[in-house]
Amino acid sequence: MSLNRNLGLCALALGAAAPFAGSPYAATSADQVDRLAKEIAHGDDHVSALQLAAWIRARKPGLRVVDVRSPQEFADFSLPGAENLPLDRLSRARFARGDTVVLYSEGGAHAGQAWMLLRMMGVPNAYFIAGGLADWRDEVIAPNLPAGASPEVLRAFQPVAELSAYFGGTPKIGPAGSSPTQMTASHAPAIGAAADLAALRRRGC
Known part of the structure; x- marks a missing residue:
């Protein structure tokens, strides 16, 4: 997600923040808005779908996964352990204070607005998935490994493949948009330690 789009979400959320004037959380100030703008500029407002998947699998203490879509959309599909808090209920x-809150929506825009609202309400450890459920599908459920990938790329892909399998996904080999083949054990490099997830490309920035 581009900086301009994130700042646009910031402006929308500021307009929506008026109902929180009597909130028990911290009041919004110009300094706070400046801090939030810096967080957005530095990419500190969001985490990748892969990072969320790793936190869920590790049962990260205090993790709260929040779906801001409608109750009907939530009933149709939701991420493991998620709770439904539509925007008008936030x-x-x-x-x-110790909660790590990760918000998601279908495409990411509403989750970005919800992040801004939570930060203005004084919730310190809030993040959102920039690409929403599309990122979860692309990164966790059906990640693609380029055909003919180097050993280094194969090593980096191993934790992704493991996370995908944990959540019932199907890692594939082949270019996006083609009909890639399912990844099998024969494609995995015979190397012990997997690459650190933090080194993987973060989508949706």
């Missing part, structure tokens, strides 16, 4: 939600 002002009534309560979060502990």
